[in-house]
Amino acid sequence: MNVDLLLTEAKVFNVYLKEWMVADVAIHQGRILFVGKSSGLELSAHKILSCQKYLLVPGFIDIHMHIESSFLSPRRFAEAVLPHGTTTVVSEPHEMANVFGIEGVREMIKAGEGAAIDIYYGVPSSVPSTNSDVEGTGGVIDLHELKTLMEEEPKIVCLGEVMNYIDLVQMKEGRARNFTNFMRKNYPFRAIEGHVPQIEGFDLAKVLFAGVDSDHCLQTPSGIKARAEAGMFIEIQEKSITPENMAILNNQNMDGRFALVTDDVSPDTLLKKGHIDHLIRKAVKAGLRFESAILAATRSPAERIGFRDRGAIAPGRIADFVMLNQQSSTDISINQVIKGGNLEISEKETSLQEKKFFSLPFYTSINKLSCKENLFSIKAPSEKKIQYCRIIVKNKINTFTKEDHQPIPVQKGRLAWQKRDLNLVTVCNRYGSQVCAQGLIGGTIIREGAFCSSYAHDHHNILLVGDNPNDMEFLFSWLQKGSGGIAFASKGAIVAELSLPVAGLLSEAPPHEVAKRSEAIREALLRHGFEHPNPIMSLCTVTLPVSPSLKITDKGLVDTSKGEIVSLFVN
Structure with a gap:
């Protein structure tokens, strides 16, 4: 019998016996025909590959x-x-x-x-x-x-x-x-x-x-x-x-x-x-x-x-x-x-x-949003000079978060969150409802810059995180001009960016090009203080409401153990 390919003298791992064996492997029509010693068999091959030096x-x-x-x-x-x-x-x-x-x-x-x-x-x-x-x-x-x-x-x-x-x-x-x-x-x-x-x-x-x-x-x-x-x-x-x-x-x-x-x-x-x-x-x-x-x-x-x-x-x-x-x-x-x-x-x-x-609608998936003043500031619920707030605390290891309560000063009716070691996070619905929510992030945070993404687990609304409103507003405008993507900005300029034109999630560019741009965003985040093995994914899962323990969506802060929206403000 004449087969398509014969691999000879390979050291083959048998997954059933959990043993290594020296064998020939005959391949025909894309499938394995025989594994064992082929000498003495009526077997020939269009192509023979010696695998004596390899594990298979x-x-x-x-x-x-x-x-x-x-x-x-x-x-x-x-x-x-x-x-x-x-x-x-x-x-x-x-x-x-x-x-x-x-x-x-x-x-x-x-x-x-x-x-x-x-x-x-x-x-x-x-x-x-x-x-x-x-x-x-x-x-x-x-x-x-x-x-x-x-x-x-x-x-x-x-x-x-x-x-x-x-x-x-x-x-x-x-x-x-x-x-x-x-x-x-x-x-x-x-x-x-x-x-x-x-x-x-x-x-x-x-x-x-x-x-x-x-x-x-x-x-x-x-x-x-x-x-x-x-x-x-x-x-x-x-x-x-x-x-x-x-x-x-x-x-x-x-x-x-x-x-x-x-x-x-x-x-x-x-x-x-x-x-x-x-x-x-x-x-x-x-x-x-x-x-x-x-x-x-x-x-x-x-x-x-x-x-x-x-x-x-x-x-x-x-x-x-x-x-x-x-x-x-x-x-x-x-x-x-x-x-x-x-x-x-x-x-x-x-x-x-x-x-x-992909078909045409997949390249035009982000509805345009109006940039309102309250996207990058938080109005205090009362005239008190201090408001206690729920804080999303990020760690340096995994994508889980913890809930903390911290006192935040109030100035001119707005939370002065920048006076604390915190980031502002804003999530905006991108499907046409114009609904937005704000929260505060502590733990490992961005310094002197901001991050944005149309890829945000799992609802993939618009995510913005930063330590200053100017860079966050700049990135908001950047997202509105394209069909989605991820970017980091500092001092009013883009530091690194990755366009994701397919549903705001995917690129059709070659892998090496996407990898280069993704790595540049990762390095920018690390340089600006966000310590994590996978900083992009860590930020993009701050919106995941089924992973412990305090997250944020376009509807507000989520206590993930209860599956409920909770207020930013606590007594």
Whole structure:
């Protein structure tokens, strides 16, 4: 028999036996035909590649991520991650759905056709992430949209993360429970992805009872153990890769019960550090067994999401491989990536330079807003010279916040917040309602400048944060002139900017260009005092009302533990 490609004498990782074996791998019509010793077999090949110097592992699979977080269009994202060994992703496009609803999901699927990797999708289950009383969005995904997408889109493989876990904990009837009930009844073998931050015990049990049986949020050793005991699948993103967490994964022999996922990756991090390959390196360095890390990027995510055709180097599977340089059995140094039996490491994307993949409305998604005086100042509720205010306290590590109460002086009927070590934050609805809200940020803050973004989790209204009204007003005008983007300004001038013309979320420019501009914004924030490993995402999640503990939307400050709007002012 004559096959398309024969890889000879590779050191192949068998994900079922968790063993390395020297073998030949025959590939035919994009799939694996045979793994073993080919000598003596009636086997010839159009092309033979000697792999004696390489380790051969399955292509990496990321089952919990959001393409929009890279600011790249789907095909541009694929172009960026394939050289890092990622051959399959499951993207949950709730960013685009918050702007355009079901048409946003469909447009993302359409825009990903012909990509260099396989892109599958989860139905966004939390659009909006809470409800219309807490945040304003441009689109809504309800039970009708869920049914439609599950029935009509073959690229849909799961229910995306159920972010409104508070309703599940409180056993409330509503959209979250309607979605999980629908999936359990009609699609019992499809995964229901979860967003379950920092809860254990009875509350965790109630989330599992609803059908949500995975969690990708920040993990701790006790949280991992509690989730493992309850049968919950654990998804480890970068911020959860610690020596303590890796030790419990090793000690409890949890292979097959967890996967490495990226969730949100900025374009500059993606190009400089990598994708799933970066998480493997970091996990191994933190103490996770090398073979366990490979399993967590291949077989484990494949089995979690129900992929029966990938995640292993075995007959019948798709011929997705990562060839690692055999410098060290505990290192990830990628020599070549094979996708579907194709030796090309990535498709030629030069033709995408000028091509647009989205329909016209996606390039005109931001309604013009009037710049009112109260956008960048806060009126005091009384004539008192001191007002006690709720403060959103940001930390230097993750995207969680804390609530603090601080006395703020009043001058001429307005809060003199600049006399304190604080930033002003303003969120404006961009979908036509002209609703705006203001708050105050403490902890790690911007100094001598301001930041703006039309990408603001998850409603993606207009976000402005700064230490002075002048730069904030300047950035507000900058946003009004374009179709969306992210920028940093200081002393009335743009320091760094990234245009995001597709829904105010994505760029269709080449990955290296987007990465360069994103990195410039990151560096500007760091130079101006905002200390954080991912400063852009830290600021863009100050608007996320389902992540602890005090956030802000266009409707006002949100106590995320209660899912309610609370006043800026306290007695």
